[in-house]
Amino acid sequence: MRGNRFTARVQRPNPQWDVGAAPVTPQVGQRLGVMTGEHARKELQSLLGLADREHFRKAYLLPAWAADLIEPTQPDKPNSRRQKYRLTEAGQRLLQELQGTPAS
Structure with a gap:
């Protein structure tokens, strides 16, 4: 703050499609x-039994x-x-591998 001036920096959240290099965990593959x-x-959240929208997006959907x-x-x-x-x-190939069925 200088004199009568006030400066604020605001960082915008990442856009929904900015997925970065999020790793895929075995849980993501299994689900x-x-x-x-x-x-x-x-x-999808309901099928997985997950209630928190943001957790689902960050931990499962984006990876x-x-x-x-x-x-x-x-x-x-995207919205x-x-x-x-x-x-x-x-x-589909990953899912078949996890389930042990041969790829067609």
């Missing part, structure tokens, strides 16, 4: 098994997306209320 098609975020295991159905509209997620081919 891909609940995905049977396209699912909304809220539906799986960064590892190309899941993809959004509307990548150009759409109709946004859903589905397994990618890499996600």
